[in-house]
Amino acid sequence: MKYKLTILFSALVVLGLVLTACGPKPEPAPAPAPEETEAPAATEAPVAEAVEPAKEIVFFNWSEYIDPEIYTLFEDETGIKVVEDNFSSNEEMLAKLQGGATGYALIVPSDYTVSIMKDEGMLAKLDHANIPNLGNLAEQFQNVPYDPGNEYCVPYQWGTTGIGYLDSEVDEPTSWAVFFDPDPTAPYYGRMTMLDDAREAFAAALVYLGYDINTTDEAQLEEAKELLIKAKAALAGYDSDIFEDLIASGENLMAHGWNGDFLVAQEENENVAYTIPQEGGVVWVDNVCIPISATPEQKAAGEMFIDFLLRPDIGAMLSDYNWYATPNAAAEANLDEEFLNDPAVYPPAEVLAKLQYIEPVGEAEAIYQRLWDEVKSAPTP
Numbered sequence: 001m002k003y004k005l006t007i008l009f010s011a012l013v014v015l016g017l018v019l020t021a022c023g024p025k026p027e028p029a030p031a032p033a034p035e036e037t038e039a040p041a042a043t044e045a046p047v048a049e050a051v052e053p054a055k056e057i058v059f060f061n062w063s064e065y066i067d068p069e070i071y072t073l074f075e076d077e078t079g080i081k082v083v084e085d086n087f088s089s090n091e092e093m094l095a096k097l098q099g100g101a102t103g104y105a106l107i108v109p110s111d112y113t114v115s116i117m118k119d120e121g122m123l124a125k126l127d128h129a130n131i132p133n134l135g136n137l138a139e140q141f142q143n144v145p146y147d148p149g150n151e152y153c154v155p156y157q158w159g160t161t162g163i164g165y166l167d168s169e170v171d172e173p174t175s176w177a178v179f180f181d182p183d184p185t186a187p188y189y190g191r192m193t194m195l196d197d198a199r200e201a202f203a204a205a206l207v208y209l210g211y212d213i214n215t216t217d218e219a220q221l222e223e224a225k226e227l228l229i230k231a232k233a234a235l236a237g238y239d240s241d242i243f244e245d246l247i248a249s250g251e252n253l254m255a256h257g258w259n260g261d262f263l264v265a266q267e268e269n270e271n272v273a274y275t276i277p278q279e280g281g282v283v284w285v286d287n288v289c290i291p292i293s294a295t296p297e298q299k300a301a302g303e304m305f306i307d308f309l310l311r312p313d314i315g316a317m318l319s320d321y322n323w324y325a326t327p328n329a330a331a332e333a334n335l336d337e338e339f340l341n342d343p344a345v346y347p348p349a350e351v352l353a354k355l356q357y358i359e360p361v362g363e364a365e366a367i368y369q370r371l372w373d374e375v376k377s378a379p380t381p
Contacts, residue, residue, distance in 0.1 A: 053301035056081040057105035060093060062286070063241055064264075065108070065157075067321035074308050080301050088240040089197040091369070097122060097291060104291050105298035106305060111285045112199070114153050115146045115360040123152040124290040130303035133310035136330035144285065153287035154306050155327035157260070157318065160283050160347060160355060161200055162276035164247050164262035165254045166269070176208035176277045178254060180227045182234035188253040189234050193246065195256050196238035198372035199358050200282065201228060204256055207279050213356045216364040225371045233381045248272050259344055263323035274344045280354030283347075285327065 059066075063086040071082045085104070087093040090113040097107070098120075109117060117123050128134055134142075134150060141155040163173050170188050182189055194201055203213040205224035215221065236252055243255040244265035255262075262274040288309065290302045308314055315331030325345050326332065332340060339345060347355070361368070 051296045051300045053078075053080060053304055054105065054295070054297040055079065055301075056083060057298055057301045057305070058083045058085055058103055059305070060085050060087060060104045060107045062086065062108060063088070064261075065286075065322055067317055070309070070314060070317060073314070074305060077308075078301075078304060080304065082305060089195075089200075091198060097293070102291075102293040105294050105302040107289050107291055108156055108286050109153075109289060110358070111144070111146045111287065112358045112360045114287055114289065116365070117289070118147070118152055119360075122292055124292050124294060124299055125151055126154070126290065126306075127303060130300070131307045131310065133307045133330075136310050136312060136315070136328050138327055138329035141285070141327035147287070153289040154310065156286045156288045156309070157322065157324035158283070158285040158327055159259045159324045159345075160276060160281055161195070161203070161256070161258055162274060162281045163254060164244060164257050164265070164272060164274045166247055166250060166271050167273040168271040169250070169253050172273065172275055173254065174275075174278050176204055176279055179231045179234065179256065180205060180208050182231065184234075190236060191252045192235055192254040193237055193239040193243045193252060193256065194228075194231065194235060195243070196240045198368050200256070201238075201372065201375070202368055203282050203356070203358060205231075207281065207356070208277075210279070213282065214359045214361055216361050216367070218367065221367060221371055225375055228375045229378045230381055232375075232378070238376070244272070258324075260322050260324035263342075263344060264321075276347065276351055276354070278354075280356065283352065283355035283357060 057080065059082050061084055066084070071084075075081050087096070090110050093107060093109060094113060094116065097104075097117075114123070128150075131154070134154065137150075137155060143149055144155065147153050163178070165173060165188070170186075178186070178188065179192065179194065194204070202221070202224050205227045206213045206215060206220065209220070209223060209227065211217075211220045211224070239246070239255070243252070243257045244261040245268075246252040247255055247262070248265040248269040250269075259274050262272055265272045288306050290299050294302060309318065310328060312328065312330040312334055315326050315328035316334030319326045319331065319335060319339070323339075323345065326335070343351070
């Protein structure tokens, strides 16, 4: 708000004395010489010293989620080495940082986990001046609901969660019933895996039951828990790391997992396929963020790496490697039309309409985790 200051100047009227006609007029007194005052010394605002970026940073990422050549290109250009450490679920990554783990310059949480970490004060605000390529993001990714204005994070990749399968051995699964109403005579019985991820596993069960995947209704969650326990009879196990490789090798025939992983596995076995069941599934956005525990030197280097990832050529290189959709609109000019038109990468509108985002559920997160622990510890039916 701006304020006005009105200054009122008063006119001074000087009255002279009436002198006699013959008398001389007195000379006016000379004006007093102004006192010489020393001008105040100019003060300069302190200039913050530029932070020297760290020469080595640790990137806490999902496994097989970035082309290692990107690290080499970045180091050749900047002299900064990127070392990768991996996690298998948002919950694993979050628990490690909540437990006091430090040393990470960059992390890759999914959308709902960003919200949790923001609320807990676990993320550092990004200096957008250090990320000029931020404008390369598609418009819908420049103001995401879980992080308006990309204040703390930058979208990395986005994708869906559904079912991968070996189409040379089994028919396309059209429903989550293959997991939750398992047929002991089916060839995939005992040769399936589900993600070792509480929210993803419950999302699959809840969507099959026709419930909101973010429900906090304990009766609905109990129902989903019982369904997940029932599914254990048909599972070879829970896996978030190599589920796609086990399909490609033929050891397993079906898996609950992320689209890009299955599409990459097609390079090893062209019969690997991916589908989203008729009931729907999960759509998600993964993000690159800087934990609050990062040092100023790590943060400076981390922001340089984020900006590097947002370059059109590097953004395309990322999607070419992991087969996930890019939020980087400028990168699309460097991607093949086949990739951009693949419905397994960019689902059509009618499929997107059936997908839901996993959202933070506050105190109910503990309920999900408790019930998930009960699922995993329960004896196989």
